[in-house]
Amino acid sequence: METMSWKLMKILTALKTQNFPFLKTHFKNMRLEQLETQWKRIDNKEIEDGFHSIRISPDSIPDLYIGFDRGGLRNLILSIPKPHSFRFKGVAKQNLSIDYFEESNHIVIKLISSVYSDLFNDLILSLYKRICYISNAEDYGNELIKAFYRWSGFFTDYTTNGLTDDVIKGLFGELTLLKELVKQSDSFSIDEVLESWKGPYDARNDFESDTKCTEVKTKEETKTEVRISSEFQLTLTPDKSLTLCIVSVSVNHEDGLTISEQIDSVKELISERNGEMGILINALLQKGLFGASLPLYGHLKFKPMEMSFYDCSADNFPKITTLNITSGIFEVSYNLRISQLEEFKISQIKL
Structure with a gap:
């Protein structure tokens, strides 16, 4: 120096x-x-x-x-x-x-x-x-x-090839749920909530705590189905419940937020609760969502409309998992029709 x-x-x-x-x-x-x-x-x-x-x-x-x-x-x-x-x-x-x-x-x-x-x-x-x-x-x-x-x-300077619009939409949905969880937290539980966000680390499920896993799917509000991208996403983890959270958004709404603005709103809540901001920053860095990269996604705006939660732990919940798939079949992806999930709905939040 x-x-x-x-x-x-x-x-x-x-x-x-x-x-x-x-x-x-x-x-x-x-x-x-x-x-x-x-x-x-x-x-x-x-x-x-x-x-x-x-x-x-x-x-x-x-x-x-x-x-x-x-x-x-x-x-x-x-x-x-x-x-x-x-x-x-x-x-x-x-x-x-x-x-x-x-x-x-x-x-x-x-x-x-x-x-x-x-x-x-x-x-x-x-x-x-x-x-x-x-x-x-x-x-x-x-x-x-x-x-x-x-x-x-x-x-540290990171190189990134940029994220697709669909990936940004998915991360926006995860941040929407994270924002709600942070709102429900206090100064004692805030860091645990932040640590539970695993989506940017490409974990099996987007959120995971000691007792619960949550898989987040973000869809346009007019869509009637969501895509499950592998046989692992809805496979139960031993001794943990599994919830499917479907976030419905309006795309390019005049009142919508960019992902940068959504990040800022989450930061504000973390600051109010004296949470450790470094936990969020580290997660965002996994996807290159910082600094000069954020303006790359300024053309995308989403207005969160509602979140619906479904119990995937039920035996008869419609899903393909590693436990019910025939040997030799792998890398399975499929669509879930939301209208067929009504009996498994736990709650719904208007945003």
């Missing part, structure tokens, strides 16, 4: 005393738009030394700042009160770096590529929620360092 003798302490101490009326709200549940507003309020004119920066929140016990450096790059800056200090060498990953400035006693995480600005905001909010009420400097300093290593892999 480049060594810089920046007068950070002087700069940040002065900023700490400034009055920013927009920060007078309670920031325990800081949201993405609030953080982005703060970035816009920082004077980003050319500077010769240090940062143009602002303290994230007056509610935070640690002195945590966001700022632009002289290269116009975004930085997260943690001021460590003396006599506490940290001893580590700076680390530069592909699009993210961390360094410790001993003279001013600051730890700085720098975003090297602006392509990842949204993801950098997610990192900041996740860290802020973890440390805002921690008073021990060693504890919150170590949390920041751990956050860097926990998140740095997300800032």
Whole structure:
């Protein structure tokens, strides 16, 4: 890392005393738009030394700042009160770096590529929620360092060939169910809910918890059937129930959402419940749904209309599985006529 003798302490101490009326709200549940507003309020004119920066929140016990450096790059800056200090060498990953400035006693995480600005905001909010009420400097300093290593892999450049419209529609349906599950969760159960989303990892079922599996099928609202793509999708997992969730959507509706907007709405709910955003980010990265790739799918808009849930665990539920297929037959796909599933319906939600 480049060594810089920046007068950070002087700069940040002065900023700490400034009055920013927009920060007078309670920031325990800081949201993405609030953080982005703060970035816009920082004077980003050319500077010769240090940062143009602002303290994230007056509610935070640690002195945590966001700022632009002289290269116009975004930085997260943690001021460590003396006599506490940290001893580590700076680390530069592909699009993210961390360094410790001993003279001013600051730890700085720098975003090297602006392509990842949204993801950098997610990192900041996740860290802020973890440390805002921690008073021990060693504890919150170590949390920041751990956050860097926990998140740095997300800032790696991935190559993707793009996803088909049908795949995007399917992921939109999965996110629609995830959104409902997050709404029903609280700060104690939110991370478990996020961990249950297995669809992006190409698991057998789209959602799996300790006791239940759920397979999600997304269809246009006028369609009367759904496609089961293999004999494995509706095969029961031992000691777990299996539910089929059919999400009906209106395609290209004027009130529809792009998949990027749907992701943002899920992020907002996670933030409100103090969930670990990294769990969602890691799942989205499996499909390349981040940063510059998201605009590729901006032409697709979906309006969720309803979700219907069916009990696939029933013995007479119409399905082809590994247990009832004749030996030698494999890679089976088939359609299910929704009208024939009425007796197995568990519930229905209008969206």
